[in-house]
Amino acid sequence: MKRIAFLLVAVATVAGIALTLPTFGNSNEQADPLFGIKIPSGYRDWRLISVAHEAGNNNDLRAVLGNDVAIKTYREGKLPFPDGTIIARLAWAYTPSEENNKVFGRPQSFVAGPPINIQFMVKDSKKYAATGGWGFAQFTDGKPADAASLKTCFLCHEPAKASDFVFTHYAP
Amino acid sequence: MKRIAFLLVAVATVAGIALTLPTFGNSNEQADPLFGIKIPSGYRDWRLISVAHEAGNNNDLRAVLGNDVAIKTYREGKLPFPDGTIIARLAWAYTPSEENNKVFGRPQSFVAGPPINIQFMVKDSKKYAATGGWGFAQFTDGKPADAASLKTCFLCHEPAKASDFVFTHYAP
Numbered sequence: 001m002k003r004i005a006f007l008l009v010a011v012a013t014v015a016g017i018a019l020t021l022p023t024f025g026n027s028n029e030q031a032d033p034l035f036g037i038k039i040p041s042g043y044r045d046w047r048l049i050s051v052a053h054e055a056g057n058n059n060d061l062r063a064v065l066g067n068d069v070a071i072k073t074y075r076e077g078k079l080p081f082p083d084g085t086i087i088a089r090l091a092w093a094y095t096p097s098e099e100n101n102k103v104f105g106r107p108q109s110f111v112a113g114p115p116i117n118i119q120f121m122v123k124d125s126k127k128y129a130a131t132g133g134w135g136f137a138q139f140t141d142g143k144p145a146d147a148a149s150l151k152t153c154f155l156c157h158e159p160a161k162a163s164d165f166v167f168t169h170y171a172p
Numbered sequence: 173m174k175r176i177a178f179l180l181v182a183v184a185t186v187a188g189i190a191l192t193l194p195t196f197g198n199s200n201e202q203a204d205p206l207f208g209i210k211i212p213s214g215y216r217d218w219r220l221i222s223v224a225h226e227a228g229n230n231n232d233l234r235a236v237l238g239n240d241v242a243i244k245t246y247r248e249g250k251l252p253f254p255d256g257t258i259i260a261r262l263a264w265a266y267t268p269s270e271e272n273n274k275v276f277g278r279p280q281s282f283v284a285g286p287p288i289n290i291q292f293m294v295k296d297s298k299k300y301a302a303t304g305g306w307g308f309a310q311f312t313d314g315k316p317a318d319a320a321s322l323k324t325c326f327l328c329h330e331p332a333k334a335s336d337f338v339f340t341h342y343a344p
Binding site (some may be wrong): 051099103107167 | 210216218223225226233234235241245264266278281284331332341
């Protein structure tokens, strides 16, 4: 039993996966099963980094917010992001606005509809060394995504290595 | 001459237009010529209300931010917005992201490109009584829009009377 526990810790350490208790979020919320991240409290009050529209299967409007460390780093333009950085991505259904279209006189207005999910990137260069120093989390209606889904996060972010694995640029 | 000045003040008062010095923004910045509004300092640090995509002639991605009074009112859901509310609308060019599309494997990603302009709605029920209690401003690269353009703001916002002339709903 002792050997199994040792092996589990060794594997987790090599993989850079956190077995420890999560360091973010409210204690009564579920943690991300792969990186141990909870929903950071107060994230909805964070400042705006940028906005985007993902068409295709996503079909969302999204806002990317950052905690103070993230915003400071973006504005100073000095990469890599330091430990403690958290970037939040909020996505809502891409929804035509009948109300706005009436005023514009044409179907041109798309607004944020119901929330789809929220994602977080948490920088901890030691804890998440195996994934570029970043831990990834996704929550749908407060529930974390499963480990299998979360394993794909870093694969998609790897091409953005030159910008410390972050795709979003700061919008002035 | 005295009579002309009196008439101007009288007309401005009836129209609810401010002739006084602007109350917001940095002193070295130009004021909106119709409502006397300057760019509110620190507005880029305000919290997010929602996001949108205006297609058509606008072709922008936009974020709507609010000062503390605006955010509090939105979250409490109690209209009308009190005096002191400021709502900011930031618009950037709707721009395909080659970098993101490579990762998605399809042309689906649109991000905030160069800034187009910023707009503000400032609530002052006395000062702006003739326009629903709101003053309107628009700045392109720091320069205010002319009075003729600003006169059209309230006409478009009038249909949203039920939501205190504000179109944007809060995105959770």
